Amino acid sequence: MMRLFAALSFAAFAFVATAPAALAVNIEKITSPSGIPAWLVREQAVPLVTLNYSFHGGSSQDPAEKPGTANFASDLLDEGAGELDAKAFHERTESKAIELSFQVGRDEFHGSLRALNENREEAFDLLRMALTAPRFDADAVDRVRRQEIAGLQRDISNPNSIASKRWWATAFPNHPYGREGKGTLESVPTISVADLRDYVRRVFARNELTISIVGDVDAKTAGELIDRAFAKLPAKNDLKPVADVKPAGLGRRIVVNLDVPQAVITFGGLGLARKDPDFMAGYIVNHILGGGSFSSRLYREVREKRGLAYGVSDSLVWFKRAAVVLGGTATRADRTAEALSIIELETKRMADEGPTADELESAKSYLKGAYALSLDTSAKIAAQLTQIQLDGLGIDYMQRRSAMIDAVTLDDAKRVAKRLFGGGMLVTVVGKPKDLASTPE
Numbered sequence: 223m224m225r226l227f228a229a230l231s232f233a234a235f236a237f238v239a240t241a242p243a244a245l246a247v248n249i250e251k252i253t254s255p256s257g258i259p260a261w262l263v264r265e266q267a268v269p270l271v272t273l274n275y276s277f278h279g280g281s282s283q284d285p286a287e288k289p290g291t292a293n294f295a296s297d298l299l300d301e302g303a304g305e306l307d308a309k310a311f312h313e314r315t316e317s318k319a320i321e322l323s324f325q326v327g328r329d330e331f332h333g334s335l336r337a338l339n340e341n342r343e344e345a346f347d348l349l350r351m352a353l354t355a356p357r358f359d360a361d362a363v364d365r366v367r368r369q370e371i372a373g374l375q376r377d378i379s380n381p382n383s384i385a386s387k388r389w390w391a392t393a394f395p396n397h398p399y400g401r402e403g404k405g406t407l408e409s410v411p412t413i414s415v416a417d418l419r420d421y422v423r424r425v426f427a428r429n430e431l432t433i434s435i436v437g438d439v440d441a442k443t444a445g446e447l448i449d450r451a452f453a454k455l456p457a458k459n460d461l462k463p464v465a466d467v468k469p470a471g472l473g474r475r476i477v478v479n480l481d482v483p484q485a486v487i488t489f490g491g492l493g494l495a496r497k498d499p500d501f502m503a504g505y506i507v508n509h510i511l512g513g514g515s516f517s518s519r520l521y522r523e524v525r526e527k528r529g530l531a532y533g534v535s536d537s538l539v540w541f542k543r544a545a546v547v548l549g550g551t552a553t554r555a556d557r558t559a560e561a562l563s564i565i566e567l568e569t570k571r572m573a574d575e576g577p578t579a580d581e582l583e584s585a586k587s588y589l590k591g592a593y594a595l596s597l598d599t600s601a602k603i604a605a606q607l608t609q610i611q612l613d614g615l616g617i618d619y620m621q622r623r624s625a626m627i628d629a630v631t632l633d634d635a636k637r638v639a640k641r642l643f644g645g646g647m648l649v650t651v652v653g654k655p656k657d658l659a660s661t662p663e
Contacts, residue, residue, distance in 0.1 A: 247263050247597070247603060247620065248263065248264070249261050249262070249263055249607065249617050249620075250262045250263070250264070250441060251617060252441045252444055252445055253445065254444075254445035254446070254448040254449045254452075254453070255445055255446065255449055256449045256453040258428055258431065258433065258448050258449065258452055258453065259433070260433035260434065260435060260444065260445075260448055261433070261434045261435070261607045261611060261617065262434075262435045262436075262439070262441060262444050263434075263435070263436040263437075263603055263604075263607065264437075264438070264439065264440065265436055265437055265438060265600055265603075266438045267438075268438065269338055269339040269340070269438050270336065270337070270338055270339065270437050270438060270600065271335075271336070271337055271339060271342045271345075271435065271436075271437035271438065271439050271447070272334070272335070272336050272435070272436045272437050272600040272601050272603075272604045273333075273334060273335040273336075273346075273349075273433070273434070273435050273447075273451075273604065274332070274333075274334045274433075274434045274435075274601070274604035274605050274607070274608045275332070275333050275334070275431065275432060275433045275434070275452075275608065276330045276331065276332050276333075276431070276432045276608050276612060277330065277331040277425050277426055277427070277430065277431055277459070278329065278330060278425075278430035278432075278459065278461065279329075279330070279331060279424065279425040279430070279459060279461045280292055280326050280327040280328050280329050280330045280331050280403075281293065281326050281327070281328050281398065281401065281403040282328050282329060282398035282399065282464045282543075283398075283421065283424065283425055283461055283462060284398070284401065284403075284405075284421070285417065286398075286401075287409070287412075288405075288409050288412060288413050288417055289401040289402050289403070289405045289406060289409050290370070290402070290403070290404055290405015290406065290409050290410050290413060291405070291413050291417050291418065291421050292326045292331060292403070292421055292425075293326050293370070293403055293404050293405060294366070294367070294370065294405065294410065294413050294418060295356075295418045295421050295422060296324040296325060296326050296331065297324075297366050297369075297370065298356060298358055298362060298363065298366055298418065299322075299324050299352040299353070299356050300312070300315070300322055300324070300352055301357070301359070301362035301365075301366060302356070302357035302358075302359050302362055303348070303351035303352045303355050303356050303357055304351035304355045304357075306351070306357075307357065307359060307362075308357075308359065308361075308362045311348070311352075314344070314348060315348060318337070318341040318344055318345070319337070319338060319341065320335070320336075320337045320341055320344070320345040320348060321334070321335065321336040321337070322334075322335055322345075322348065322349060322352065324352075326403060327403075328398070328399055328403065328541050329464075329541050329542045329543075330612065331425055331426075332608075333349075334601065334604070334605070335349055335451075336600075336601065339437075339438055339439070342439075342447060343447070343450065346447045346450040346451040347450060347451075349451040350450060350451045350452070350454065353422075353426050353451070353452070353455065354426075354454050354455060356418075356419075356422060358415045358418050358419065360415075363415060363418075367410060367411070367413075370404065370405065370410050371407065371410055371411065373404070374404065374405065374406065374407050374410065375407065377404075378407075379480070379482075381480055381482050381484070381485070381486040381552075381652040381653055382486050382550075382552075382652075384478055384480065384486075384652045385478070385486045385487070385488040385550070385650045385651070385652040386488055386550075386650075387402055388476055388478060388488075388650045388652070389488045389490065389548075389648060389650045390402075392470065392471045392474070392476060392648060392650070393469035393470055393471055393490070393546065393648055394467055394469065394470070394544070395470060397464075397465065397467050398464055399467065399541065399543070399544055423456075423460070424459060424460040424461060424462075425459055425461065426455055426456070426459075427455055427456045427457065427458055427459035427460075428452060428453075428455050428456070428457055428458075429457060429458045429459060430459055431452060431455075432608050432611045432612055433448060433452070433608070434603075434604045434605075434607035434608045434611070435447070435448075435604065436600040436601075436603045436604045436607070437600060464542070464543050465543060466543045466544070467543055467544045468492060468544065469490070469491065469492055469544065469546050469648060470648075471648040471663075472491050472492065472645055472646040472647060472648050473646040473647070473648075473661075474648055474649070474661055474663065475648075475649040475650075475651065475658075475659075475660055475661045476648075476649070476650045476651070476660050477650075477651045477652075477655060477658055477659055477660045478650065478651070478652045478653075479653075479654060480652050480653055480654070481654060482652075482653050482654070483555070484552045484553060484554060484555065484653060485552065485553060485554070485555050485558040485651055485652065485653030485654065485655045486550065486551075486552045486651070486652045486653060487550055487551050487552070487553070487558065487561065487562055487565070487649065487650070487651050488548070488549070488550045488649070488650045488651075489536070489548075489549050489550065489562075489565060489647045489648070489649045489650075490536070490546050490547055490548035490549060490647060490648060491546065491547055491643070491645055491646060491647045491648065492545070492546065492547070492642075492645050493538050493539060493540060493544075493545035493546040493547045493548075493642070494538060494540070494545050494638075494642065495540055495545045496540045496545075496613045496614075496615075497613070497614060498545075500634075500637075500638045500641065501538075502626050502627060502629075502630055503630045503634045503635055503637075503638040504538060504638045504641075504642050505538060505589075506577075506582065506585050506586065506589065506627065506630055506635060507572065507576070507577060507635050507638055507639045507642060507643075508536065508537065508538055508547060508642065509585050509588070509589060510572070510577045510581045510582070510585050511536065511568065511569065511572045511643070512534060512535050512536040512549055512568075513535065513536070513537060513585075514535040514537065515588060517584065517588070518535065519568050519572070520534045520535065520536070520549070520564075520565060520568055521533070521534055521535070523564050523568055524551065524553075524561055524564055524565065528560070528561075528564070530551075530553045530554070530557055530560065530561040530564070531551045531552060531553045531561060532552075533551065534549070534550070534551035534561075534565070535549055535550075535551075536548060536549025536550075537549065547642060547643075549565075551565070555653055555654045555655050555656055556656045557656075558651060558653065558655035558656065558658055559655060559656065559657050559658045562649065562651070562658070566647070569643050569647065570643070572639050572643050573639055573640050573642075573643035573644040574640070574644075575636070575639075576632070576635055576636030576637075576639040576640070577632075577635050577636070577639065579632055582630070582632055582635050586627050586628065586630070589627055590623075590624045590627055593623065597620075606620075
């Protein structure tokens with residue numbers, strides 16, 4: 223494990239030292255011997271291979287009455303597979319310094335792998351076993367189920383979790399996006415091994431599989447490794463359809479009483495699809511309003527001028543069937559109404575007036591310069607390549623991105639600001655806010 227840590231540390235240094243060059247990475251389209259496509263970036267700085275992949279069908283494929291199924295499955299994939307029980311599987315990965323991880327989004331099931339070149343064949347073998355022959359042994363299932371239930375019990379009194387869950391459930395009622403991806407205290411105890419195997423059977427397939435590889439590996443070897451892990455999966459998945467949807471409850475405020483020192487605010491509204499022609503303009507405008515930097519309007523007005531919160535931000539969030547702009551903050555109970563009023567005022571001002579010319583140019587400069595920081599390690603590059611493929615942006619997106627940002631005019635920004643922020647917001651507040659109540663449905 224120390225050898226992998228040293229290699230990863232060196233890799234991080236190498237990538238950071240050449241961050242500006244990261245935008246000029248050479249991406250190759252490759253196809254494995256069995257016909258599985260992938261994107262490859264050869265990086266010979268360290269003897270390491272990094273894999274990032276995604277299956278279409280995340281938590282939206284959970285049975286309606288059993289949310290949390292995908293998340294439960296992801297937590298069990300490295301708890302024994304093939305002939306290896308949980309103890310043997312973990313011993314194999316640890317002794318060979320192999321990193322495997324699995325995560326679930328609303329639309330996608332994501333995974334990653336990192337290993338030294340000398341152990342890469344075994345790493346891809348272990349991944350194949352986890353994806354094609356997970357054991358779901360009773361002792362592992364019971365142990366992980368207890369862990370998940372304990373986490374859900376903690377969430378009962380967590381204001382951030384409550385505010386987020388209430389927002390999504392209200393915005394997307396009777397839709398998979400409105401369900402809790404981690405499940406509920408009612409659903410997780412009912413998820414059976416048969417449910418887990420059914421999810422794996424329906425989702426893990428080759429036809430909607432997206433793969434990116436970064437490392438000291440050539441195209442031929444990369445293709446062989448891909449087949450080593452994925453070639454034995456079913457050719458086609460068996461997914462349930464998910465309907466297009468727009469967020470509901472815009473203009474509504476929901477206050478949930480909870481005896482905690484601070485009140486948590488979650489706010490959001492209609493966003494922009496990633497393929498929308500206005501997306502880049504919306505991305506820049508949102509950065510100016512609250513996109514996470516210390517120069518945003520919300521940060522300046524809420525944090526710097528009034529000291530109402532340690533931080534406040536929002537971001538564009540997009541899925542295959544919906545898109546939202548979503549933000550949040552936490553503040554003192556007696557000043558919650560003031561903080562929310564400022565957020566709503568600044569959002570309305572952005573919709574009505576749009577950004578200034580100086581704000582637009584400053585945001586463009588920041589977003590172009592900061593992009594290299596999302597490409598400063600092999601893991602980040604692999605994840606970016608997978609997301610670019612999922613979004614259908616084209617293999618030359620990294621090279622075109624700066625020009626796309628520069629092409630956004632002030633008129634574009636003002637028009638899209640009204641489109642993005644002029645439709646009202648759904649707000650959830652959790653805590654004991656003073657002089658703030660729910661509005662009628």
